[in-house]
Structure formats: C-alpha cells, structure tokens
Amino acid sequence: MPEVMFAGPDGRLEGRYHHSKEPGAPVALILHPHPLHGGTMNNRVTYSMYQAFQKLGCSVMRFNFRGVGRSQGRYDGGIGEIGDAAAALDWMQAVNPGHGGLWIAGYSFGAFIGMQLLMRRPEISGWVSVAPPANHYDFGFLAPCPCGGLMLHGDADELVPETAVRKLVDKLNTQKGVHVDYRVIPGADHVFASHADVIADAVDDHCGKAIARKQMALAAD
Structure with a gap:
C-alpha cells in the first residue's frame, strides 16, 4: 500500500493508496473518525473497510485529515475536513480516469463528512456510513439524499444511541428512489472493538452486490 502525499486546501495530506490492476475498476475513499479523539487513517474500522474494498477489486485510499499524522494544517470543525475529503476525491479521480463508480465510506465523524461530500459530488454512486453520529450532528442536509447506501451501527453504542440512527434511516427511506441497507450489529459498541x-x-456483501449489478448493466449496454 504505497504512501501518497497530495495537495489539500490547507497543506499536503498523507494517505495510503492501493491501485487496482483491473481497468475501469471502481474507486473508494475511506474517511476516519474524529481527529480530536484519536481518529487516524490507521483506525481498526477504517483499515477494515480499506481492505474490504481492496478485496472487491477497487482502487482505494484512506488518508489523514488535516493536522493528523503527517497531514499539514489544523482541525477546522468539520468544514475544512470536507475540503480535505474533496481534495482526496479529486486526486483519486485524476489517477483513475474511466473508473467504474465512486464509493465514499466513513466511520463516526468520517461518516458525517462522507455524507456531506455525497451532497456536493453528484458523481458519487454509493456510500457506507458506520456509526454515524446522528445525535451530535444534524443530518437534515440529506434532503434529498442522492442515492442509497449501507449504514451500520452497534446496538450497544454508548455514544450514539441506535434509536437516533434508526430515526435517520427511516427518514431517508421515505425519500423516493432511496433505499438504505441498515444493519444493526449485536453487541457492538462505538469502537467496534471485536466487530471490525x-x-x-x-x-463486502452490500458493495460487492452493487458493483456486480453495475458491471452487468454496463455489459448489457
């Protein structure tokens, strides 16, 4: 997994990138938890998603938000971090022309940033949100949500009540053309200590099926 450094809005950003050998492979960007609470691109859940997308044949990158690891700049309350994620997406699209779809996957704070990016970048075709902090941030901006995706949460989450996430899922699923695949993980807390x-x-299950459907549709055209 080669180390990459790319230009962000507030200095250079540090990432780890795997380039697929398959032409036209999908692209996936992974976003880590809150920078002020120990979140980095090496977080267990972040890394597990990185590996999952790699196994699906995607070109995939995880990176450190500003002020984390070797990434320059300082924490900006979420606003600057959206810019960081957009810069990462720009970099990945530049090195993957003709890619077969674009995925955004985030965990906790990263899930919030990922959904913000989803609303700004219509080319994103699928998303994964793990433990979205629905009781800490207002997700009302997802109106309408551009597409369906996968949402995962633990029923023993001590920071974000499962009921808050279910309320968000129910609201999204009322929107026309949007289906959220919501999966509650029994016994999992917010850090998913033994559930990565x-x-x-x-x-692998949700995204693998979605990628296969898209590939079949392209082959049929």
Missing part, C-alpha cells in the same frame, strides 16, 4: 470483521463482511 463484521463490518468488513457487510461492506
């Missing part, structure tokens, strides 16, 4: 493999399996 369950998250990887869910990503």
Whole structure:
C-alpha cells in the first residue's frame, strides 16, 4: 500500500493508496473518525473497510485529515475536513480516469463528512456510513439524499444511541428512489472493538452486490 502525499486546501495530506490492476475498476475513499479523539487513517474500522474494498477489486485510499499524522494544517470543525475529503476525491479521480463508480465510506465523524461530500459530488454512486453520529450532528442536509447506501451501527453504542440512527434511516427511506441497507450489529459498541470483521463482511456483501449489478448493466449496454 504505497504512501501518497497530495495537495489539500490547507497543506499536503498523507494517505495510503492501493491501485487496482483491473481497468475501469471502481474507486473508494475511506474517511476516519474524529481527529480530536484519536481518529487516524490507521483506525481498526477504517483499515477494515480499506481492505474490504481492496478485496472487491477497487482502487482505494484512506488518508489523514488535516493536522493528523503527517497531514499539514489544523482541525477546522468539520468544514475544512470536507475540503480535505474533496481534495482526496479529486486526486483519486485524476489517477483513475474511466473508473467504474465512486464509493465514499466513513466511520463516526468520517461518516458525517462522507455524507456531506455525497451532497456536493453528484458523481458519487454509493456510500457506507458506520456509526454515524446522528445525535451530535444534524443530518437534515440529506434532503434529498442522492442515492442509497449501507449504514451500520452497534446496538450497544454508548455514544450514539441506535434509536437516533434508526430515526435517520427511516427518514431517508421515505425519500423516493432511496433505499438504505441498515444493519444493526449485536453487541457492538462505538469502537467496534471485536466487530471490525463484521463490518468488513457487510461492506463486502452490500458493495460487492452493487458493483456486480453495475458491471452487468454496463455489459448489457
């Protein structure tokens, strides 16, 4: 997994990138948890999603938001971090012309940033949100949500009540043309201490099926 450094809005950003050998492979960007609470691109859940997308044949990158690791700049309350994610997406699209679809996957704070990016970048074709902090941030901006995706949450999450996430899912599922695949992981808390493999399996199942459907549709055209 080659280390990459790319230009962000507030300095250079550090990432790890895997380039698929398959022409026209899908692209996936992974976003880590809150920078002020120990979140980095090496977080267990972030890394598990990175590996899952890699196994699906995607070109995939995880990176450190500004002020984390070797990424320059300082924490900006979420606004600047959306810009960081957009810069990462720009970099990935530049090195993957003709890609077969674009995925955004985030965990906790990264899920919030990912959904913000989803609303700004219509080319994103699928998303994964793990433990979205629905009780800490207002997700009302998802109106309308551009497309369906996968949402994962633990029923023992001590920071974000499962009921708050279910309320968000129910609201999204009332929107026309949007279906959220919501999976509650029994016994999992907010850090998914012993459930990272369950998250990887869910990503493999949901995203693998979606990628296969798109490939079949393209082949039929």
